[in-house]
Amino acid sequence: MEHTHYSGGCVCGSIRYEALGPAENAHTCSCKTCQRHTGSPTVVWVEFAQERVKWVGAGGAPSVFRTSDYSSRAFCPTCGSSIGAIDDEPTIALLIGGFDDNNGAELAPLYHSFDDIRPRWWCLTPLTP
Template sequence: MAKDYKGGCLCGNIRFTATGKPLNPHTCSCTMCQRHSGSLSQVWVEFERQQVIWDGPGGKPKLWRSSEYSSRSFCNECGSTLGAIDDAPIIALVVGAFDTPNRLELMPKSHSYVSKKPKWWHVEVTP
């Protein structure tokens, strides 16, 4: 039986349910992730587009086109970061938006753009 992963924004306007196997859980310290999240690194997990349902009262999140292949998503009410919706059939959700972000299968397995993180900050990712 497939697992459900529920989450949403700070105000509850945008809610989602992702079903199935999480893909590519990772952290990223690129400048875009830093500015989108307001933190030194963002924690992501991906799902196939058809595995994500936007089921809150606000429907789908607001989008901002951030690159040639992707748009960043956020709540149009509270501004919470929710993820990135790629042109490819992938939706990347930020792990901090999940109701239960401590689930083992959401643990990052890699770190992108390590060179962009501050030299004083140490991130240890275990396989």
């Protein structure tokens, strides 16, 4: 099986990461924690096994803030950019907006979490290939 390499990071470049695919569980989410973490009504996540993500920037690993009994949100302590979530499973969910290239078909969300609390004006339209 061929593995895809993903890279990305924060606005200031201090936090950089490399992730080795496969990217798993690509989805959007509109829960209040995601909304507050990013300032956006909906986020797009993709998950990687923790051992497949390396923090390679000068800033090392991102700062984290515990947001639930199973997860912490990751962010850059310098510029404040949202990076993702580090779960206890151990899974790292990265926000694909931070990827250097986020156009891969494998990054298209498969489902939407917490659709019931997304703003009603936020229309979700499935992408057609």
